[in-house]
Structure formats: C-alpha cells, structure tokens
Amino acid sequence: MIPSDSTARALAEAATARMLEADEASRAMGMNLVTVDRDHAVFDMRVREDMLNGLNTCHGGIVFSLADTVCAMVANSRNQKSVLQSATVTLTAPVHKDDILTATGHRSAGEGRVAVIDVTVTNQKDETVALFRGSTYEIRGTHVDQAGD
Helix, strand or coil: CCCCHHHHHHHHHHHHHHHHHCCHHHHHCCCEEEEEECCEEEEEEECCHHHECCCCCECHHHHHHHHHHHHHHHHCCCCEEEEEEEEEEEECCCCCCCCEEEEEEEEEECCCCEEEEEEEEECCCCCEEEEEEEEEEEEEEECCCCCCC
C-alpha cells in the first residue's frame, strides 16, 4: 500500500533527518537539505576554496559526493534502508569557487529492492554541471517506525 501524500512526505522527512544526524561527510561539505519527499530530494551547497583542484575548479569528487548524498536520500525516502550499488557521473561544465550547486534527484525506475536514481546538478545560473545515475539496493531495516520515530 502506498501511503497518502502527507504521510509519505512525513516519513521521507523523518528518514532523511535520521540519516543526516549521522552524516558527518555531508555536513562537513556544507550540504543543505532544501526539500525531500517520497522518491525526490533537493540539496544545495556552496563551493569553497578547499574544494578546488589543481586547475582551480571544483574537484569532480565533490560534485559526485553532492549527487551521491541526494541519491541516498531519494533511495531511503520510503524508509527502507538502501545502499548505492553503482553510479556514474558526467561532469558537463566546470564548477568554480563560490558557485551554489543545487542537486535535484528522483527515482526513475524500480519498485522492488533495486532502484535507479537520477540526479541533476545545476549552478546558480541554472546551468547543468553534472548528470548522475545511481543504482541502489534495499537492505534490511528501516530508519524510523511508521509513527515517525
């Protein structure tokens, strides 16, 4: 049974909050939750100087990490613990210091234990800077009980 829209959103918010409590990596990179719902999540992040590579652009691994965090929140938004099995990222434009990146993800396929999550990363000019596709797998367990805790 699919929960009502408000119940699904509340469950997604609770599961995401539980995950973010323990997510030191995303916090250290300054990732901010914008919104989350069942099968959908948006985060943003400002690119800092310590995220730049030898070409003075944002390290691709940083962009990947932002997209990976969004993928994780989408995959876990149904309150079933899920892990990433594989992912690809295509970096389509350079990212610079002080750019504000917004990563928007959604579940593209999968109603069983395997899901495909697509994430688009844009800059403050709404230019696409990366396209990410992840395959996730549900493992045992939930993040919160169905009452939200």
